[in-house]
Amino acid sequence: MPATNNRYPWRSGCEAALIAEGEQALAVRLALIARARHSILAQYYSWEEDVSGKLLLGALLQAARRGVRVRLLVDDLYSGSNRYLESLAAEPNIRIRLFNPFWLRLARPWGWPLEILFSFRRLNHRMHNKLLVVDDDWALVGGRNIGDSYLGLGRERHFVDLDILIRGPVCADLVSDFLGYWRSRWSHVLHHLSWFRLPESLALANNAFLLHLMEPELARLFGVEPQLLAVDLPPLHWHPVSAQAFMDAPGKGARLRRQPTAAGRALLAQLDGLQQSLDIVTPYLVPTRHFYRTLRRMIRRGCSARVLTNSLAATDMPLAYAGFRSRCTRLLKTGLSLFELRPEAGRCLHAKLALFDRRSLLVGSLNLDPRSFYLNTEIALLLEGASLVAEVEAWLEQQLIAQQAWSVTLREEGISWAGSAIEPETSAWRRGLIRLAGWLPVHHLL
Structure with a gap:
């Protein structure tokens, strides 16, 4: 094993499964969230406001209402216009933070050039991570963002992508790194995504829709087959592995060097x-x-x-x-x-x-x-x-x-x-x- 100068050692005793198909990746995410009993940590570069994005937010909402603590960290560049995120932030067991947010929220993205003009170095630093950790013992790492094109529901574009589902001691390292991001100065509590707060009545309506979308009859209308909503994980080929986790410090890229x-x-x-x-x-x-x-x-x-x-x-x-x-x-x-x-x-x-x-x-x-x-x-x-x-x-x-x-x-x-x-x-x-x-x-x- 060549030296990698990483702060985490190799962790043996892990099991991993390859997730190659988009719909399988969506089913695995929904099943992991449905199985959660204590905590869910999610960190994503992009969370689209499309069918798969709403389905997963609905799954997180269901988990929070049965007592699971949910923490969601998203990069502001591609996720900061998703008003369903703001609706979920009002839930007692859900905390949502934006990584390195734009401060000019009105007329986004048309107002971005003005802010970039004065804060280019800061805003050019983005969080590209994709991570889901459930109960500190299951983790999903790979290239997929949250969106229909990544998760098998895209109509015009289909991304060829991979995830690794892993369980075992390496998950503790991923949790530690996530918490480093969560507590860093780059992560800001989501209060509202525009200059005005989403009305409470609209937030409640959004959350009610997300919960209804989890019902098989309604999900089918949006092109989602009922088997994707199953609580059990789809059949996977598990492999024994040794694993080592690598994650950048939150401020990497903002330095001059x-x-x-x-x-x-x-x-x-x-x-x-x-x-x-x-x-x-x-x-x-x-x-x-x-x-x-x-x-x-x-x-x-x-x-x-x-x-x-x-x-x-x-x-x-x-x-x-x-x-x-x-x-x-x-x-x-x-x-x-x-x-x-x-x-x-x-x-x-x-x-x-x-x-x-x-x-x-x-x-x-x-x-x-x-x-x-x-x-x-x-x-x-x-x-x-x-x-x-x-x-x-x-x-x-x-x-x-x-x-x-x-x-x-x-x-x-x-x-x-x-x-x-x-x-x-x-x-x-x-x-x-x-x-x-x-x-x-x-x-x-x-």
Whole structure:
């Protein structure tokens, strides 16, 4: 086990299960909340005001009313307009806090440019963590935010993503880190999301609707099958693992000095100790200097490396793809094997994982771009367990088959995507914008 300079040691005696399908991820979250008896801790970058977002808020409301203590921490950037959060905050057993909030609440997001103009460094620091802990003994860590596209209910876009459900001693470390965020100066009690407080009558009506939405008959009207609301966990394949938790300090990214995230340091430490192979899945591939140099040294030692990322046709962040495109030739010259996900049926890659020598696995919220390495706070689990790694490897191989991903190679005439000199299934207008954006020095803002 290479040293990772982490404040938490390895925890043995844990069990973990891979959650690969969106609807399964929603069912697991609902079942965990339904099973809760004492406490629920939830920490998310984005909590959408859509069907899955309302379902999970309804589940939290049910838990609170049967005596479970609920604490929910969300980043203000994408969650601060969800007025259902404000409705829940009035409940006695629910506490909600916003991470690094915008103070100009009127006409959001149109008022943001003015505040960003005067507080850019502060507001550019976001909490990208995704974590759910139930009764201090069950935890869900991965790449999924709360929203229909992540949890199998999306109609236009479907995110290909992963979670790890884990139980055992490592959960105590995750609880400790969550409480560090909860008590930090970056987390502020949610009183109201606009300049005026939500009327009590409307808050009560919102909460009543959330509870009714948990009824199978009403949920079916919103496209939710009754089996997703079951109290029991869906069938899962459990694996014995050893685990180590990595979570950034809440103030990481707000400092002037650039230091890689805790998960980023764990990734680099594992690369330094690799002997055979590296497999990485990341939706955004804009390698930092730290990562590029470590990757090049690793390949020169004789290790193989494969990366799966989004294609231009599939990505939800064209600016991130522009940063990748301007570095693609340099990456391929290292000997890296590169693949891009095809955009079949609205698919978009959002999973974040790394496999090391087919013996250990890093999974969490870390993207391979400057934002994740230096600005955002991130969370990850480093896991060792032969059967879990084998299941994740099988999932990755399924994504890499010809029907799922294109191979990107370097030829004498330039970059080739499965034999084509241009990015497949894209318009000339979109390709031109990407080339233009690649010249702009804004990739640290991704």
